[in-house]
Amino acid sequence: MTLNVRGFAALSADAPLAPHNFVRRDPRDTDVVIDILYCGVCHSDIHQARNEWHQSIYPMVPGHEIIGRVKQVGAKVSNFKVGEFVGVGCMVDSCQHCESCAESLEQYCEEGATMTYNSYDRHDNMMTYGGYSEQIVVAEKFVLHVSEKLDIKSAAPLLCAGITTFSPLKHWKVGKGHKVAVVGLGGLGHMGLKFAKALGADVTLFTRSKGKEQEAYRLGADHVVLSTDEEQMAAVKSHFDFILDTVPNAHDLNPYLDTLKRDGTHILVGLIEPIEPALHSGKLVMGRKTVAGSLIGGIAETQEMLDFCAEHGITCDVEMIDMQDINGAYERMLKSDVKYRFVVDMASLKNA
Secondary structure, X not given: OOEEEEEEEXXXXXXXXXXXXXXXXXXXXXXXXXXXXXXXXXXXXXXXXXXXXXXXXXXXXXXXXXXEEEEEEOOOOOOOOOOOEEEEOXXXXXXXXXXXXXXXXXXXXXXXXXXXXXXXXXXXXXXXXXXXXXXXXXXXXXXXXXXXXXXXXXXXXXXXXXHHHHHHHHHOOOXXXXXXXXXXXXXXXXXXXXXXXXXXOEXXXXXXXXXXXXXXXXXXXXXXXXXXXXXXXXXXOOOEEEEEEXXXXXXXXXXXXXXEEEEEEEEEOXXXXXXXXXXXXXXXXXXXXXXXXXXXXXXXXXXXXXXXXXHHOOOOOEEEEEHHHHHHHHHHHHOOOOOOEEEEEHHHHHHO
8 A cells, every 4th residue: 555645845846835745655575664753954955846957847745864763664674673763865766786886876876866856766656755744665775774872853964965075075085184175164064064074184164255264163174264365265275185165056166276286186066067167277287186076975875974973973053944934944045044954843744
């Protein structure tokens, strides 16, 4: 039997999110049924709900930063038990046989990962619906253990904002002795500061806005550089091993490339559109510098990130909201009026 579930959905690109009843698939032997307790609100939820990436399918139930409690497990599930706190991130399946999947890099599945929402289940072709809802059904392989050491309310955004910043820092082996700069102080940027500091790097925040020094230091920055100040930028010329760029809009990368050492790497995690203005190739060629990109992490790496957070006491800075406040939260996100991630208390859905 399929599951009848209540949630909040976008019914079209220009409609506000509203209560919506929908059907989830019948749980399979390898599935975990999860009662959703908290769901983070990601900027990509807005992009998808408003069809800004031109691939949205309606009705759409967003949400891919999910913390919940196991309600039921299939007969072949061995790694989870009823009552356990668990997480679900941006993916709920992948092909499981391509080279990327074989290397536990399901986010780069060569057949395309099945996303938590706005995607089609690769087995029965049912639509996937996300975490703005009462329950979710997920294959065991794509469910994550959540340590009791973590505050589960503020752990939800780790499933996207957290792993998006943790994965590149681990891939490029950031650690002691490295000088790392983070561009932007938002949902991703504040996690980048926390992770880079916990990994042992000397950490700098690049910001265009004055007055963020104390906040940046609280989050783990050792230094703050105002990127609009020519003197401050000149003072860090050829200084950084890595730049973690979390800004989601088109912006000029060229001034930041000047601050990289020879063989330094500028890593894009927020920008998914053309780079404007164009890169000056001389800045790359003359210093053997690299501009790279990174997506979320695979399931094994996401579990590693959650365990790292539990060990080091790292969570996201969040503001809790009720499900009924989601449309206002979207507008506030567009104004950067949140420090630094909204999390929906799904108990509020009962009153919607």
